[in-house]
Every structure is written in structure tokens, then in C-alpha cells.
Amino acid sequence: MVWYTILIQQIINGLALGSVYALIALGYTMVYGIIKLINFAHGEIYMLGAYFGFFALTIFNLPLIPAMLISMLLAAIIGMGIERIAYRPLRNAPRIAALITAIGASLLIQSVAQLTFGASFRPFPQVIPFQRIQVGPIFLTNRQLIMFGVAILLMVLLHLIVHYTKIGKAMRAVSMDKEAALLMGIDVDKVISFTFAVGSALAAAGGILVGMYYNRIDPYMGIMPGLKAFVAAVLGGIGVIPGAVLGGFLMGTAENLVVAFGSSTYRDAVAFAVLILVLLLRPSGLLGKRQNEKV
Amino acid sequence: MLDLKGRKGKWNISVLILLGILYLVIHCMAASRILLPYHIQVLGLVCINIILVVSLNLINGFLGQLAIGHAGFLAIGAYLSAALTVFYGFPFLLAILISGIAAGLVGILIGVPALRLTGDYLAIATLGFGEIIRVIILNIPAVGGPRGFSGIPRLTNFGLTYLLAIITVFVVKNFIDSAHGRAVVSIREDEIAADSLGVNTTYYKVAAFAIGAFFAGTAGALFSHYMQYISPAPSQIGFLRSIEILIMVVLGGLGSLTGSVITAFALTLLPELLRGFAEYRMVIYPILLILMMLFRPSGLMAGNELSFEFLEKLFKRKPKSNAKGVSPGGAN
Numbered sequence: 295m296v297w298y299t300i301l302i303q304q305i306i307n308g309l310a311l312g313s314v315y316a317l318i319a320l321g322y323t324m325v326y327g328i329i330k331l332i333n334f335a336h337g338e339i340y341m342l343g344a345y346f347g348f349f350a351l352t353i354f355n356l357p358l359i360p361a362m363l364i365s366m367l368l369a370a371i372i373g374m375g376i377e378r379i380a381y382r383p384l385r386n387a388p389r390i391a392a393l394i395t396a397i398g399a400s401l402l403i404q405s406v407a408q409l410t411f412g413a414s415f416r417p418f419p420q421v422i423p424f425q426r427i428q429v430g431p432i433f434l435t436n437r438q439l440i441m442f443g444v445a446i447l448l449m450v451l452l453h454l455i456v457h458y459t460k461i462g463k464a465m466r467a468v469s470m471d472k473e474a475a476l477l478m479g480i481d482v483d484k485v486i487s488f489t490f491a492v493g494s495a496l497a498a499a500g501g502i503l504v505g506m507y508y509n510r511i512d513p514y515m516g517i518m519p520g521l522k523a524f525v526a527a528v529l530g531g532i533g534v535i536p537g538a539v540l541g542g543f544l545m546g547t548a549e550n551l552v553v554a555f556g557s558s559t560y561r562d563a564v565a566f567a568v569l570i571l572v573l574l575l576r577p578s579g580l581l582g583k584r585q586n587e588k589v
Numbered sequence: 590m591l592d593l594k595g596r597k598g599k600w601n602i603s604v605l606i607l608l609g610i611l612y613l614v615i616h617c618m619a620a621s622r623i624l625l626p627y628h629i630q631v632l633g634l635v636c637i638n639i640i641l642v643v644s645l646n647l648i649n650g651f652l653g654q655l656a657i658g659h660a661g662f663l664a665i666g667a668y669l670s671a672a673l674t675v676f677y678g679f680p681f682l683l684a685i686l687i688s689g690i691a692a693g694l695v696g697i698l699i700g701v702p703a704l705r706l707t708g709d710y711l712a713i714a715t716l717g718f719g720e721i722i723r724v725i726i727l728n729i730p731a732v733g734g735p736r737g738f739s740g741i742p743r744l745t746n747f748g749l750t751y752l753l754a755i756i757t758v759f760v761v762k763n764f765i766d767s768a769h770g771r772a773v774v775s776i777r778e779d780e781i782a783a784d785s786l787g788v789n790t791t792y793y794k795v796a797a798f799a800i801g802a803f804f805a806g807t808a809g810a811l812f813s814h815y816m817q818y819i820s821p822a823p824s825q826i827g828f829l830r831s832i833e834i835l836i837m838v839v840l841g842g843l844g845s846l847t848g849s850v851i852t853a854f855a856l857t858l859l860p861e862l863l864r865g866f867a868e869y870r871m872v873i874y875p876i877l878l879i880l881m882m883l884f885r886p887s888g889l890m891a892g893n894e895l896s897f898e899f900l901e902k903l904f905k906r907k908p909k910s911n912a913k914g915v916s917p918g919g920a921n
Contacts (some may be wrong), residue, residue, distance in 0.1 A: 569714065570714055
């Protein structure tokens, strides 16, 4: 293969993987936009989503779409639960306390998952037979198309919710100014709960898509994608919804290009290198607005 | 650095004497087989963890910057010292010193850009740096790559870890009590106010970061020559290790050295004492962490030190007066 077909091939692979990063990054960015907290447990919600999907598909023999919906619903409930138990009491505490709690929540879910589901990986059921599609010199798989399609569909849905519903309007208001929103009669607690629910549902969908793509799930699968998705959110400008999508696609592509033209062992270092560069050169992210620090 | 005159000096001397007696007691107990070699082995690990926890507490507790890549410095120290003694035949003490300095220099290199960030961003950036160090080590075949570095001579003994743990605590303690230390604490209390009062915040941030990194590097050197093997697994030198150290710092109390020593001791011993507990360790720690943040965010010791004066206050306290009688962080 000539280099530019490899390039195009890797960009396509990257876009497919990036669409999942984007789904996870949306949860980070929405939560950060509203309560200025990095929800470290978000990667674990993604892992739980994959497991819920796995059990729905194998034990209850559900078809893919109901399995995905159930997994998203359960993940939403867990996301809201974490917010209610661990984050809400600390909303006015120092940031460091909330951040440490988030790390604790993440570790807890991971360890409980390891104890209940077992530490070894499980093969994800093949609900959709593998197909290879050839377009000129480029190969696509039907799974990549599904991954990309579902992710885009969910993003469009999110866009509609945020911009054309009442609760979406409330979310935007709370992220702009929490106190003012409270004065306008918006139930801020409810809006924050809803934000966690939506973010967690998107992450769960991402978990199932990746489970199908790589054919395997394990209790640690949430760590790296969680961190990478966070980097994607920062890259796009944290708190900015289109930024998370852009950041996710860029991260997925960058990662695949490094694997193709560099070394696969550096795959996980890419994300952090990107993060550090972004934070140093443009801390507000690609689509974020620069904000001045107030005393 | 070690002030031996005045009130502070008295404190230094009396604590040193007490620690010397403690060492003799442990030594005698080991000689008379009350403590088996296994117990001494575990105590050595306790000391290594004390170095790590105290040095991270300097950054997280006293400087108030949430850095969570401490295992990266540990990794530098562990691998560099092992390479120096195995490949180049360096004397061990020199290797420890060089690893500490190397980790400190990397700390400066990382600190200069990273400490421009605050809060959450700093946390993630330091986590990222820690992982980059790990990935780089994974890609060096000379030190074993993913298989890990084995065949390291056992040059660390309990006495050495004990000595270095004491040195770490004393240096950090005396640094905090010095004018430089007060500048560091002022950054934690209010960075903008400190800046406007003429404290060179960048300088002190990087300095505290470098000191913390230095000691983590020496702890790494001790660790690899204690276990005789070091692997690039996340639980050894990756973010899981970093978070384990962070848990010890937070449970002991951000800004409390005694708290750090107590939790380093307790949390290293607990999994050894309760074998069946080891499996649930990573379930119980995070629960403790969350509960601690919810109900006592200041940690076990809440910025206080277990000192002669603190004990006096504790016992002389009248039944009516409440905890407010104890000045936070001031007792020494």
C-alpha cells in the first residue's frame, strides 16, 4: 500500500474510534460545564455500560437495540446516584475535596466491578456478523460504520435536547450562571442530576460500541478511554459541547496515525502529550473562549 | 538545614533521640527473634512508603497543588538506580543520590510548565506526565521493557530505609518551618494574595515540587534494590501506585506529616496483617477516601502534628472547650 492509502485508512479507523471518544468526552464536558468538576468516575460508567450490555445480550438474550437502551438507562441511574451520594454534599467544598472524591468513586466502581465480574476479560457476543466493505483501496468494516452512525445519531439527539427542550435550556442557563439560574426558578439540583444522567447514558452507549468493536470487555477498560476522552474534552475546549465532538475525532485520528506511522507502544502516551501541549499553548481549547481569572 | 538550637532545635534533638531508641528497640527485637525477617521486610516497605507519602504531602498538602503523578518520580529513581548499579557498578549510596537528583531535575522540567496550571488541569497533567514516563520506560529494551527489570542486587536493608525516612521527614519538616516553607504554605492559602505580597510563587511551587520529586526518586532507588525487581505495571510505577500514595496522604491529612507517617504505617501493614483483606483493599480504600472527604475533609490529623505541645493541649483540654482550642497546623 502506498502511504496515502494508509493515511486515509488510518484516518477512517481513527474517526470510528474517535466517535466513541467523542461520546465519552460529551459527558465530561457537560458535567464540567455545569459544576466545574472532572468526573473521574465517567470512564467507569463507560465500563459498566459495556458490562450491562453484555449481560443484557447474553443472559437475557435481548436484541442489540433494547440491550443498548437498557444499559444506557442503568448507567444513567448509576451516574445520578454517584452525583447524589458523592458529589452533591461537596458542591461548596474546596475543589481538591471534590476531585479526590471523584478519584475515590472511580476506584470504587473499578474494584467492585473487578470483584463481581472477575478480573479477566470476557468476549463480547457477536450480535452483528462481521463484514468487510471495500471502497477502492480502502477497507471499512460494518462495525465501524455502526459505531460511527450510532455515535452521530446520539450526538444529534443530544444537540436537539440541549437546544430545543426546556430542560436543555435550563442546562445551558445553569452552566452560564448557577446563581442567576436559581433566581429564575430553575431547580439546579434537578438539572445537574439530568446532566449526569445524559452523560452517563452516552458513555454506556460508547462502552457497548467499543465492546463490539474490540470483541472484549474487562473491568479496567474504562481507565484509558476515560482519560483520553477527558483529553479530548480539554482539546476541544472543556464545557463546549461541539468542542468535545471535535476533540474526540481528533484524538481518535491522532492515536491511529501514531500507531500506523510510529509505534503502537506509544499509543497511550499520545493522549497525554496532546493534553500537555494544549494546556500550555491554548488552555481554553480549540473552540473554547478565553476567560480571564477574577480575583 | 538542621537547626539544633532554640525551641526548634530542642524538638529536633529530642525526636532524633527517640527515633534512635526506637531503632535500637527494633534491632534488639530482630536479634532476639521477636520480629522475624519477614516483619523487618515489611517495616522496610513502611519506611519507603513514608518517604513517598511525606514527599507527596509537601506538594499536595503544604503547597496545595493536586499532583497525582508521584509514581513517575518513583519510576525514575527505581530504574535509574538499578541501571547504575547493575550496568555501571556504581556504589549504591551514590546511585541513590543520583536518582534523587535526576528525579528532582525531571520534577523541575515538568514543574515549570505544569505548575502554570491549577487544580483539575494540574492533576490531569501530572497524571499524564507520570504515564508518559511509564510508557518511555516500557520502550527501553535495556531495562527489560514490558517484562520488567530483574536481577537487581539487594542493596537496601531496613536500616537504610529507616535512615532515609527520617532524613525525609526532617528535611520536609524543617523546610516547612523555615521562611521558604511559610512562603509555600502562603501559596496554598491564597496564591493571588501571596503573589501580591511579593512571594515568587512560581519559584516556590517549582522548588517544593522538585524537593518532593527528589525524595520520591530516592524512595524509588530504595524500592528497586529492596524488591530486586521492578515492573512497569500501573500498580508498581503507574497511576494506580500514584493514587495509592495519594490515598495515604489524604487519609492522614493534607498538611500533616504525622498523619502521613501514621497512614503510611497503617496502610502498608493492614494488607499484610489481614491476608483475606488484600482482595478487598481496593474496595475499602476508596470508600474510606470518599467518607473522609464527606465527613472529615481535613484527614485524620487535620493539619495538626502529633507533637509534645499538641499532646499537652489534648490532655489539658477542659471538658467544656471544644476542638477550636487547638490552633490548626501551628503546633510543633
